[in-house]
Amino acid sequence: MIKTLQRRFALSRQGAVDLIKGCIACVVQDISFMLPVGLLYYFVIDAMNGNLNGSRIAFYAVGSLVCLCLIFIATWFQYNATYLATYVESGVRRISLAEQLRKIPLSFFGKKDLADLTNSIMGDCATLETAFSHYVPALAGSLISTTLIAICLFAIDFRMALAAVWVLPIAFTITLFSARIQEYFNRKSVAANVALESGVQECIESLQDLKSNNAEERYLKGLDKKINYVEKRHIITELGTALFVVSSTLILKFGIATVALVGSALLIRGEIDIPLFFMFLLVASRLYAPLEGALQNLAAVISTKTNINRMNEIFDQPIQTGSNTMTNQGYDIVFDHVGFAYKPGETVLKDVSFTAKQGEVTALVGPSGGGKTTVSRLAARFWDINKGKITVGGMDISKIDPETLLSLYSIVFQDVTLFNNTIMENIRIGRKDATDEEVIAAARLANCEEFAVKLPDGVYSMIGENGCELSGGERQRISIARAFLKNAPIILLDEATASLDVENETLIQAALSRLIKDKTVLVIAHRMRTVSGADKVVVLSDGSVAEQGTPEKLMNTGKIYPHMVKLQMISGDWGI
Numbered sequence: 001m002i003k004t005l006q007r008r009f010a011l012s013r014q015g016a017v018d019l020i021k022g023c024i025a026c027v028v029q030d031i032s033f034m035l036p037v038g039l040l041y042y043f044v045i046d047a048m049n050g051n052l053n054g055s056r057i058a059f060y061a062v063g064s065l066v067c068l069c070l071i072f073i074a075t076w077f078q079y080n081a082t083y084l085a086t087y088v089e090s091g092v093r094r095i096s097l098a099e100q101l102r103k104i105p106l107s108f109f110g111k112k113d114l115a116d117l118t119n120s121i122m123g124d125c126a127t128l129e130t131a132f133s134h135y136v137p138a139l140a141g142s143l144i145s146t147t148l149i150a151i152c153l154f155a156i157d158f159r160m161a162l163a164a165v166w167v168l169p170i171a172f173t174i175t176l177f178s179a180r181i182q183e184y185f186n187r188k189s190v191a192a193n194v195a196l197e198s199g200v201q202e203c204i205e206s207l208q209d210l211k212s213n214n215a216e217e218r219y220l221k222g223l224d225k226k227i228n229y230v231e232k233r234h235i236i237t238e239l240g241t242a243l244f245v246v247s248s249t250l251i252l253k254f255g256i257a258t259v260a261l262v263g264s265a266l267l268i269r270g271e272i273d274i275p276l277f278f279m280f281l282l283v284a285s286r287l288y289a290p291l292e293g294a295l296q297n298l299a300a301v302i303s304t305k306t307n308i309n310r311m312n313e314i315f316d317q318p319i320q321t322g323s324n325t326m327t328n329q330g331y332d333i334v335f336d337h338v339g340f341a342y343k344p345g346e347t348v349l350k351d352v353s354f355t356a357k358q359g360e361v362t363a364l365v366g367p368s369g370g371g372k373t374t375v376s377r378l379a380a381r382f383w384d385i386n387k388g389k390i391t392v393g394g395m396d397i398s399k400i401d402p403e404t405l406l407s408l409y410s411i412v413f414q415d416v417t418l419f420n421n422t423i424m425e426n427i428r429i430g431r432k433d434a435t436d437e438e439v440i441a442a443a444r445l446a447n448c449e450e451f452a453v454k455l456p457d458g459v460y461s462m463i464g465e466n467g468c469e470l471s472g473g474e475r476q477r478i479s480i481a482r483a484f485l486k487n488a489p490i491i492l493l494d495e496a497t498a499s500l501d502v503e504n505e506t507l508i509q510a511a512l513s514r515l516i517k518d519k520t521v522l523v524i525a526h527r528m529r530t531v532s533g534a535d536k537v538v539v540l541s542d543g544s545v546a547e548q549g550t551p552e553k554l555m556n557t558g559k560i561y562p563h564m565v566k567l568q569m570i571s572g573d574w575g576i
Helices: 002-009 014-032 035-049 054-103 105-109 116-154 156-165 169-178 179-205 207-212 218-266 274-303 305-315 372-379 403-409 422-429 436-445 471-486 502-515 553-558 561-574
Strands: 334-342 345-358 361-367 387-392 409-412 490-494 519-522 536-541 544-549
Touching: 002 014, 002 116, 002 305, 002 436, 014 054, 014 116, 014 334, 014 409, 035 054, 035 274, 054 305, 116 156, 116 305, 156 218, 156 274, 169 179, 169 218, 169 553, 179 207, 179 218, 179 274, 179 305, 207 544, 218 274, 218 409, 334 372, 345 372, 345 519, 345 536, 361 372, 372 490, 372 519, 403 409, 409 471, 409 553, 422 471, 436 502, 436 553, 471 502, 536 553, 536 561, 544 553, 544 561, 553 561
Parallel strands: 345 544, 361 519, 361 536, 409 490, 490 519
Antiparallel strands: 334 345, 334 387, 536 544
């Protein structure tokens, strides 16, 4: 049962246990609300029989206080078992999602939109938070308590009980019949929300390009259409839900009428007495009130299926696992007949074999789309290969936990990601336990001090979101400082100087020359002058190794490499 609940509602084990406790608490609360009805029933009987003496009045006074205390205790228990437990589970759910995303291969993110993932972590979690604090326990509690009360009513008088409960299966059947329709409407609404969020995010990120091309008005028209579509989908969804819920609620209203009619008929014939008739009217009026909410809750629970399926999609993704113990001897990187595809049927790499030796610089070059970036990412196990083997120091990286493996790598990407924090803390990402002195030393090696001294607080200056206060060269130097701080034996360089001016490129090249000393270095290069000093060049074309060797050897014997060098020499002579 626990596992079923975990799967059905995307819960942790403790969350499933807490859900059961919450349902029990709601049952106890609903039954506690019936206690005053029973007390009132006996009070009416005594009043009709003239038995309301001092002791009986005291009994009912004490009974009323006991009922209030029991209701208070039941409500307090219900609040703790639903609301408080739900918010704890919501935190656990978000953390679990983040942990799962951390362990999923990067290939998954290539298939998912960022806005979609953000919506799952924030929007879907918030929806489920509301569902498990307000809807699910209350629904379960209403169903169970109603069943128990109905059994008691049948034990008292089956005719009156039948008059009271005949509407229940009809009302719930109507609501359940609407499940598929509501799920369809909700799925459309979620898709519209994701499309809108993606459009808004894209608009903010590309605002500079839109302004420079006078395309703001045209883009905003498209965004307005998405906004209108979201509003339309929400209206349709709410209307569809309301139609079935209102229909079910109207059916419930007939229950009170049938209790009154059947009870009147039985009373006239003398088959029941007035107190019993009065009690059934009280019970019926109290019975249908939570059921109306239960029907609304049922509709809400049905609508959460789309959100739960989206979250389960993430939880169902295979994660990268492996040993936390490394057995490498040295740091040579060997690609042995490696094949890889992001999607089935779309081959990116085919039979790639080469060795990047420790103490040497191995450059990956080739035409755009040849697989250079893919090779570097596979070397760090950002993705898992489809065939062949990649080893580091003889150790198969597919058998090593990715986070453990990455302790061997310092990576300098072309596109640097910085955080809205100080220069000091952005560099400290390279090694979280580094002292301030070590961070400053790494900053000095990467020539960060040259621009840091110009800022108000030096290395303690805030640099804005993604380093918006800094130039491209300054951001790149922070990335290199991280690599210095980490001081890993393997360096991956994704063309760290491709988009920089000559001055910044010179500074960064000087920093990189200090960084790569005596390490295994794998460089993705687009500028041929970058690889002129490499020990080995691997030319990738159409997902395979077309040529490999020293730059000198390839200039004499190669075809693609000399051609690329020639083209860049020609482009260097272009002028206006």
